[in-house]
Amino acid sequence: MGKNLRCCLLLLLLSSKAIAQSTPWGTWGIGTIVLPGDSSHKWGGYTELQLRANNVFSNFMYDEVKAGISYDIDKNFTALVGTGRYTTYDYRDLDLGPLTTETRLWEQITTTQFLYRLKLEHRYRVEQRWVNGNYRNRFRYRINVFIPLNKTKIEAKTYFLSLFDEVFLNNVEPNFERNRISAAAGYQFDRSWIVQAGWINQYNYIPNQSNDKNNLMLMLMYRINRKHGVPREHVPTTTD
DSSP states (O other), X not given: OHHHHHHHHHHHHHHHHHHHHHSOOEEEEEEXXXXXXXXXXXXXXXXXXXXXXXXXXXXEEEEEEEEEEEEEEETTEEEEEEEEEEEEEOTTOXXXXXXXXXXXXXXXXXXXXXXXXXXXXXXXXXXXXXXXXXXXXXXXXXXXXXXXSSSSSOOXXXXXXXXXXXEEEOSSSSOEEEEEEEEEEEEEOXXXXXEEEEEXXXXXXXXXTOEEEEEEEEEEEEEOOOTTOOOOOOOOOOOO
């Protein structure tokens, strides 16, 4: 199974390189530290740093820093309150300073379903956003699918696939703002360290100016395990 996965990843990287030669790809780098709830603890949280570039590993243009506090209503039902700061730059001249600065607060509910090998995550989020001082609302729904390849659970020494689609809506016209879709492969080394690499496409809807961009996504996650916590299966979800 490991050999087959390596072949698939090689083909994915080669095809991405071929596409990038004709259509510039961007890069998303994501680093996350998560303290999940477990069977003995309801409270948890996370913090995350994300960097983006307009091309593959070049032309830096965006960063975000965010954190949140979560509460497990039950083992498959989690509430979270988060906040973050998001900054966009002109990659052609970083000395100009930020083009857009956003402060964001959000509330979300996440539900998970463990159907043997198939793991499903549904996330519902409401955001309050201050973009260059202007207030906006936004509503997001994401469905995330995880499939472990060499085991039935995503645990230590597990290869897995991750697929998600997310819709962004707001309360002013046009109500549809954005769609984000991703396909990635990952590996969980032990109880704490997880990596993912894959493709993510972001489509932005602006009247007469709609656009989309393909990106190479690289994610590193560290999961904090409590000393006396009771282990349970968690999906290695991206928190963005």
